Structure formats: C-alpha cells, structure tokens
Amino acid sequence: MNDRADKKAARATADQVAREANVSRVAVSRAFNPNASLKPEKRDRILKVARELNYTPDMAARSLVTGRSHLVGMIVPDVCSPWESQEIDALTTALQAEGFATLLFKVKADFSMDPRLLTYMRGFNPDSVIAFTENILPDVLCGFLDRAVPIYVIYDDVAQFAGAASGTLYDRLLVRQKNGIEQAVALLQGYGARRIAYLGGKAQSLANAERERTLKETLAERGMDAPIVLPGDYTYDTAYQATLDLFRIGEGADAIFAANDVGAFGAIDALRHELGLSVPDDVKVVGFDDIPQSHWKSYNLTTVRIDLEERVRALVRLILMRLRAPDAEPLTETLNTRLIVRGTVG
Amino acid sequence: MNDRADKKAARATADQVAREANVSRVAVSRAFNPNASLKPEKRDRILKVARELNYTPDMAARSLVTGRSHLVGMIVPDVCSPWESQEIDALTTALQAEGFATLLFKVKADFSMDPRLLTYMRGFNPDSVIAFTENILPDVLCGFLDRAVPIYVIYDDVAQFAGAASGTLYDRLLVRQKNGIEQAVALLQGYGARRIAYLGGKAQSLANAERERTLKETLAERGMDAPIVLPGDYTYDTAYQATLDLFRIGEGADAIFAANDVGAFGAIDALRHELGLSVPDDVKVVGFDDIPQSHWKSYNLTTVRIDLEERVRALVRLILMRLRAPDAEPLTETLNTRLIVRGTVG
DNA sequence: ATCAAGAATGAACACGCTTTCATTTTTGTC
DNA sequence: GACAAAAATGAAAGCGTGTTCATTCTTGAT
Numbered sequence: 065m066n067d068r069a070d071k072k073a074a075r076a077t078a079d080q081v082a083r084e085a086n087v088s089r090v091a092v093s094r095a096f097n098p099n100a101s102l103k104p105e106k107r108d109r110i111l112k113v114a115r116e117l118n119y120t121p122d123m124a125a126r127s128l129v130t131g132r133s134h135l136v137g138m139i140v141p142d143v144c145s146p147w148e149s150q151e152i153d154a155l156t157t158a159l160q161a162e163g164f165a166t167l168l169f170k171v172k173a174d175f176s177m178d179p180r181l182l183t184y185m186r187g188f189n190p191d192s193v194i195a196f197t198e199n200i201l202p203d204v205l206c207g208f209l210d211r212a213v214p215i216y217v218i219y220d221d222v223a224q225f226a227g228a229a230s231g232t233l234y235d236r237l238l239v240r241q242k243n244g245i246e247q248a249v250a251l252l253q254g255y256g257a258r259r260i261a262y263l264g265g266k267a268q269s270l271a272n273a274e275r276e277r278t279l280k281e282t283l284a285e286r287g288m289d290a291p292i293v294l295p296g297d298y299t300y301d302t303a304y305q306a307t308l309d310l311f312r313i314g315e316g317a318d319a320i321f322a323a324n325d326v327g328a329f330g331a332i333d334a335l336r337h338e339l340g341l342s343v344p345d346d347v348k349v350v351g352f353d354d355i356p357q358s359h360w361k362s363y364n365l366t367t368v369r370i371d372l373e374e375r376v377r378a379l380v381r382l383i384l385m386r387l388r389a390p391d392a393e394p395l396t397e398t399l400n401t402r403l404i405v406r407g408t409v410g
Numbered sequence: 411m412n413d414r415a416d417k418k419a420a421r422a423t424a425d426q427v428a429r430e431a432n433v434s435r436v437a438v439s440r441a442f443n444p445n446a447s448l449k450p451e452k453r454d455r456i457l458k459v460a461r462e463l464n465y466t467p468d469m470a471a472r473s474l475v476t477g478r479s480h481l482v483g484m485i486v487p488d489v490c491s492p493w494e495s496q497e498i499d500a501l502t503t504a505l506q507a508e509g510f511a512t513l514l515f516k517v518k519a520d521f522s523m524d525p526r527l528l529t530y531m532r533g534f535n536p537d538s539v540i541a542f543t544e545n546i547l548p549d550v551l552c553g554f555l556d557r558a559v560p561i562y563v564i565y566d567d568v569a570q571f572a573g574a575a576s577g578t579l580y581d582r583l584l585v586r587q588k589n590g591i592e593q594a595v596a597l598l599q600g601y602g603a604r605r606i607a608y609l610g611g612k613a614q615s616l617a618n619a620e621r622e623r624t625l626k627e628t629l630a631e632r633g634m635d636a637p638i639v640l641p642g643d644y645t646y647d648t649a650y651q652a653t654l655d656l657f658r659i660g661e662g663a664d665a666i667f668a669a670n671d672v673g674a675f676g677a678i679d680a681l682r683h684e685l686g687l688s689v690p691d692d693v694k695v696v697g698f699d700d701i702p703q704s705h706w707k708s709y710n711l712t713t714v715r716i717d718l719e720e721r722v723r724a725l726v727r728l729i730l731m732r733l734r735a736p737d738a739e740p741l742t743e744t745l746n747t748r749l750i751v752r753g754t755v756g
Numbered sequence: 757a758t759c760a761a762g763a764a765t766g767a768a769c770a771c772g773c774t775t776t777c778a779t780t781t782t783t784g785t786c
Numbered sequence: 787g788a789c790a791a792a793a794a795t796g797a798a799a800g801c802g803t804g805t806t807c808a809t810t811c812t813t814g815a816t
Contacts, residue, residue, distance in 0.1 A: 077772060088796045093774060100774095101793055103782095123533040124470040124479060125772035128801045133470065135513075143499035144702070146490065153489035156516045160527075165534060167481075168512040170502050181506075187469040188481075188511060300706060333707035356490070360646060361679035362708035423802060434766045439804060446804095447763055471802035474771045 076119040085113040096121050127189065135167045136383065137190035143170070145298070146355035147324065154376040155194065162384060164191065182209075192383050206234060215382050235382045236396045237375070239271075241278050244368030244401030248321065248350045249282045251366070251409055257319035257348055261310055262291040263331055265298040265323035272298075272323050275352065279321060292317055296327055303330030311339050318347060319409075325351035325358050328365055332408065349408040364407035374399055422465040431459040442467050473535065481513045482729065483536035489516070491644070492672065492701035500722040501540065508730060510537065523550065531555075538729050552580060561728055581728045582742045583721070585617075587624050590714030590747030594667065594696045595628045597712070597755055603665035603694055607656055608637040609677055611644040611669035618644075618669050621698065625667060638663055642673055649676030650684075657685050664693060665755075671697035671704050674711055678754065695754040710753035720745055 082089040087110060094100035095110035113119075127133040136159050140148050156166040169185055171178070185193070186209060193209055196217045217237045252260065262279055265272035280290055292314070294306040303322065307330065310317060322328035328351030335341040335349075343349050351358060354369035378397035385395060428435040433456060440446035441456035459465075473479040482505050486494050502512040515531055517523055531539070532555060539560045541551055551560045560580045598606065608625055611618035626636055638660070640652040649668065653676065656663060666681075668674035674697030681687040681695075689695050697704060700715035724743040731741060 079772080089772095090774085090796055091794095094795090097774085101795090103794065106794090120529050120532040121774095122474075122535060122772055124473040124535060125801085126533075126774070127470040128468075128474060128772080128803090129774045131801085143489070143502065144492065144495045149490045149495045152514070153516065156489065156514050160516060160530075163530075165530075166514040168498070168502050168514050170499065170506060183466050184506075184509075184511075186466040187472075189468060189470060300702075304707075329706065329708070337707040356646075357703075360675065361650075361683040362675070425802080435802095436766055436804085437764095440765090443804080447765090449764065452764090467804095468802050471771090472804070474773090474802080475804045477771080 076114075076117040078119070078121070081110065081114050081117055081119050084117065085110050093121075132191055132387075133189045134164050135188055135190045136164045137167045137169060137185050137188070137193040139169050139171055139185075139193065139195045141171050143168070146326065146357060147353050150355065150372055151376070151379075154372060155379060158376060158380040159383070162380075164387075185209075191387055194379065194383070215379065215386070217379075235386055235394055237378055237382065238396055238398045239370055239375075240398060240400050241275055241368070242282070242401075244352075244370075244403050245275070245278050245282050247403035248366075248368055248409075249279070249286060249288070251403065251405065252319045252321075252348055252350065253286060253288065255344075255348060255409060258289065259315070259317045260288070260291045260319045260321055261294055261317035263294045263303055263306060263320055263322040263327050264296040265327065267295065267297075269298070269323075275323055291321065296323060298324050298327060300326050300330040300333075303327035304334045307331040307334035308338060311335075311341075320347060320349045322349065322351050325353045325355045325365060325367055327351070328367065328408075329357070329363055332363055332365070344408050344410045348410070350403075351408075354404050358404075359406065366406045366409045367404055368401050369404045370399060370401050422460075422463040424465070424467065427456065427460050427463055427465050430463060431456050439467075478537050478733075479535045480510050481534055481536045482510045483513045483515060483531050483534070483539040485515050485517055485531075485539065485541040487517050489514070492703060493670065493699050496701065496718055497722070500718060501725060504722060504726040505729070508726075510733075528555075537733055540725065540729070561725060561732075581732055581740055583724055583728065584742055584744045585716055585721075586744060586746050587621055587714070588628070588747075590698075590716075590749050591621070591624050591628050593749035594712075594714055594755075595625070595632060595634070597749065597751065598665050598667075598694055598696065599632060599634065601690075601694060601755060605635065605661070605663045606637045606665045606667055607640055607663035609640045609649055609652060609666055609668040609673050610642040611673065613641065613643075615644070615669075621669055637667065642669060644670050644673060646672050646676040646679075649673035650680045653677040653680035654684060657681075657687075666693060666695045668695065668697050671699045671701045671711060671713055673697070674713065674754075675703070675709055678709055678711070690754050690756045694756070696749075697754075700750050704750075705752065712752045712755045713750055714747050715750045716745060716747050 078089050078092040082092045085092070087106065091102060091106065092110055092114070094102040095107045095114070123134060136155075138152060138155070140152065143149055143152065152166070152168070159166060167185075167188055167190055169181060171181065182205070190209075192215060193205065194215050194217075195205055215235045215237065217239070260279075260283065262276055264276060276293065283289065283291060292310070294310060296302050296306055303326070307320065320328070320331045322331055328349050332343050332349050335343050335347050341347055349365065351365045351367035354367045357363065358365040358367050378399060382395055382397055385392065424435050424438040428438045431438070433452065437448060437452065438456055438460070440448040441453045441460070469480060482501075484498060484501070486498065489495055489498065498512070498514070505512060513531075513534055513536055515527060517527065528551070536555075539551065539555055541560050541562060562580060562582050606625075606629065608622055610622060622639065629635065629637060638656070640656060642648050642652055649672070653666065666674070666677045668677055674695050678689050678695055681689050681693050687693055695711065697711045697713035700713045703709065704711040704713050724745060728741055728743055731738065
C-alpha cells in the first residue's frame, strides 16, 4: 500500500532526469532521439541516469506534440480464426520491431461495424489502420480517420471498389486468386471430378464472392459444369452441416471446393465420420488459405495457399512506406496464390 | 493529395467545437464527461456540433492530464495458439465494452522477455497489463511497470511464488487443476489404463510443471504407477514425434495425458495415421484446455476444460476492480477445472 | 420577495514532451 | 591563430485535453 504509493510517485519524468544529470530537459529529449545533435558523452550520461530512474518517455505526451502515436490500429472480427490470428501475430511482430504497437479492435462477427467503435478508435489517433474489406468499406473508414491512412486487403478484382472509393486515398494489398484456383480445378479435372460443389464463406465477404466468381469462370473456361453453391460462413460447424445436407437432401458431389480451410475440415469430417464416405476416393476436397492445421495428419488438406510471409512482408512494406511518406501516391502490392497438393485430392 | 492535406487539417479540436457552438472549451470537455454538470440543452447542442465536425476527444491529451490511458497491455508469445487467441479475443471484447483498448505485445516464443519490450510498453502507460507467469515473472514486471497492475494466470500452488513476489502487488487468477485431472485419472483407471504417459508442454511453463505434479500426485493417491514423462513444447509436431518415439523406441503406453489439446491432436494423429493404433481402443488420450477444435469429429477429444467464459469474466472483474480502485488490496480469483468426456477414452 | 444552497460557467493552470529559434561552443580550413 | 561553418545548447512556445477555483446563475423553501 505504501509500496504502491511509492511506486506511483516513482514514475520518472524528463525533468527529473534532467535535474539528476545536471542538464536541461531539452537535452534529455534529444538523448532519446538518435538524430538530434548532442555530445555523445552527454547522451551517455543522460541515458545512464534515465536507466537508473527507470525513465521512459511518455508516448502520449510525445504523440501530442509530434502528431504520431506510434500505434497501428487493427480491425478484426475474430481473433480466434487461424487466418486472422496469423495476420495479427506476424504484423505485431514486424511492427513492434519498427517501434509501433498494435491496437486491437474487435468488430461484431457479422462484420457489421459499430460507428461508435470508429469514433473510439479515432480518439487513439492511430498512425495507420489495417482493415479488411470484409469488415468495413473504404469510404466509411476514410471518412472517419483523418491522419491515419487505412490499408486494405482486397481480392483480385478491384473494379467494384474503384467507384466507391474514388477520391479517397488508401493503400491496397491485392490477392490474385486465379492462379491457385486454376491449378486446383486442373487437378480435380485430372482426377475425373465432374460435379463440383463450392462451400461458401460469409455472404457479405468479398473474398468469398471473388472466389466463387473465379471458380465459376475457371470451370466455364474448361468446359465444366457450373458448381453447386452451398451457403456457409467460414465456420467448421456450418460447413459440416452443409455437407450433410448436400449428400442427404441434395444430389451430392464428387468434389468440394471450400472457401477456407476450416470449412474444408468440416466438410471432410462430415464425409468421413457421418456419411461414411472416403476422402479422396469418394469425394475430393480442396481448401483455401493453407493455415497451419492443414498439414495435420487427420486432414492433410490440399489447399490454395496465400503465402503468409509474403503477405505480411507486403503489408509491413505498405504501412512503413505510408508512415514515412504520408503524402506519397497510393500503392498497391499484389500477391499470387498457388496450390499446395496434399492428400485430399487423388 | 490536396484531398489529403484537407483531411489532415480536418482533425477537429475542442476549441473549434467550442467556437462553432458558441460555448467555452471547458463546456465541450464537460459535454463528453457524463458526470460533469452542464445544462442538458447545451450538452446536446455541443454534441451535435461535435458530430458535424467529426470531433473526438484526443485520448493522448486526455491521458496526459487524467493519468489514465484507457489502454490495457497484453503480453503474449503466440497469438495463433487457440488458447491464447481465445483469451485475447474475449478480453478485447469485454474491455472494449468498458472503454478500454487492447495494446498487443509479442514476446519471443521461448518465453524470454526482452527488457526493451517492457520499456517500450511502459511508454504507452497502460492502465493495466495482463501477463502469464509463463512469459515473465511477477517481480520483473512489477519492477518495470508503476501505475499499471499486472494480472497473472498461475496454477494451483502459489507457494512457489510467495517468496519471489513478496512485497509486490499484483492480482491473480488461480486455476485449480486438481479436479479435472482427478476426474480424468478416475476415468482412465475405470477403463483399465495402467501405463500412463504424460506428454508435457514447454519446460519453462509453470502450468506444465503444475499439471505434471498434479498428475503424479493423483496417480500415487490411487495406487497407480508414476507416469512416463515425455518432453514437449505444446506444439502439434513435437507431440507427434514424441508419440512415435514412445511407441517405436520406448515401451509404449495404454493412455496418453497431454499437457494441452493441440499436443493431444498430435498424439492422436501419430497413433492413428502412422502407428496404426486405434484411439481409444488401443490407446486412450486426454487433453487439457478444451479449445474449440477439440469437438471436431476427427479428434472428438476427451479433455480437461478450463471454462473460457468463467476465465474471462474473472479476468475482466479483476482488471476493472483494479482500474477503479488502484489502491485496493490484491485480489485472487479461483477457477475450477472439470473433465469433458468425448470419444478418446472408452 | 428574500435568501441560502446548489448548479452552471469560464479563466487559468497543469500534464510531459518535442520543436523552433536565437545563442554559444566546437570544428575544420587557410 | 583567425575566421567561417557546423555542432551543441537551453529558453520558451506550444500540442489538446481535464481539473481546480472563484464567480455567476437557478432553484426552492420561507
């Protein structure tokens, strides 16, 4: 209790360090800014005293005068989803190394965006915001954030955004889904699959829409029938049930293309453990994402990979570029996808 | 580009709102603080103008004067781990509802704590910090943070901490592992298991040490042999390999008790897909945590549950208590565990 | 109508820091 | 050793907000 009070008082300020080291407070500030000109020995002495006093510059105060919070906001609907948690993990690591901290905001699972959340986030004045088109449209976000520049992860065809976002500035990460889907369809066709079902993700998800569109296009190009489209929401349970329905109520299929890996797991388990079918002998399954769980032996999933490292590297590049040159022209990074062949098609 | 400059200038301040609404700046401040006394109609007018100007109080400035940042730091080694991501997700949601934002910090996977990271975090002045004993010892953290109060998840026997942490103040969340482990052992014994292997987690992990200790104690109490202890690190791959070694090089076992669910998955896959053994007929498997994946049909894991909702509710309660009454006596919340019976023992 | 008590108000200060800017000291050059 | 250029220094001015504190305006009871 007294202990506590002491601790409370112990929070050192630049003034205290200055007094203790017999320098001006300005010198202390400079000691912590590598670019400022300060006699090396003086800097060393200040840093030594600072260490003794357990002093750290207050980011809030610094942010107030510099206008840079060193915070990067991340808007996510579900931290538990393997896909998103990978993103958060890798980005946080990379940004941390560059001196930025991750500020996490959760939106509702149905992707609806609470305007109060945006206001709330604005208050923290993040230097940048990472969002997914799934969660919030560019215009809405751009309208809310002023200093910060949103970065968008979008999928393939940006045409649908061109109109909505005209005049607004944001950087983009494009994922070209065509390659991977093309390879997957070729493989399926090679193994004789004819009736293909598409196990969709969330209806509002643009990634899902784009995957469905690309799949249809690819099947058509190869002279194959249009896919049976099953509604989904990216979750295991829904995928499981949809697969049961497809085979019990519907007409079945000889291949299932899932909008994400977790959905593919649900489909595989329904086929094997409830329908008594073999994967890949009776039904072939392809996923999308290539999350770590996909190589687990129980699934051993053939899936379209969006390379995590590439993805994060591109995102970090965009963010840092924007932070260093806030007025630069909007940038677009493009990523390719490719098929990882494992054991669920064969 | 001009667009950008405009936006930059557009960031409204309380002064601007005051001028626009013909009131003093103090009134604007009060309008955003529900407890401050302000004529209702005046408040309404101010809030209306504020909305028009897209004004949000600057948290940094506010933090500077109030001393509360409305940030809660979270120190995690791996966002992707189902266990931790559940924690992050639920806590972020709960704290967000209370007006706090989550500040995420990643530590190295080997649980080593970079002192620079702590300094860095200190700079953001979090109102509270949530950490796990696995990652950093209480004393170290307490020594670094002043105003913020760390919260720990520790396991069962706190005696080992009593010495180290004497004199320092921190709130604790205790998990009583005995109940769940007791139930699991009873079940295993009932099905005739005799040679039990413990598939450990990270060596530095105190949760792991405590689980191993409790298992040994429980087996002894029931007159059963001591377990074969396999080294692990909470990952699927290591668990997979350890299980192979146990049966190929070692003497095998008729039951495997894993330190966490993901490890149990690795064990199950090694048994079924590489060793050709049946789970639960040949070997029974019990996990620990009860993550969402554990009910997936491919695993359908019998496991010791630490209830997520209870856990998060207790944590949030502790944090909010501490934020409201920083000088209150340290509090301890206790959680129980219980066995969830599914299909890997029987 | 009067008065005390409470609500409403705004001026001034404080929070901890970075950034001019004008001044002093050091460095490099002939 | 003298001079210009560069580096080093500290005083003062803010950054945008919440909080005294002394003052004015309402309210309600007499």
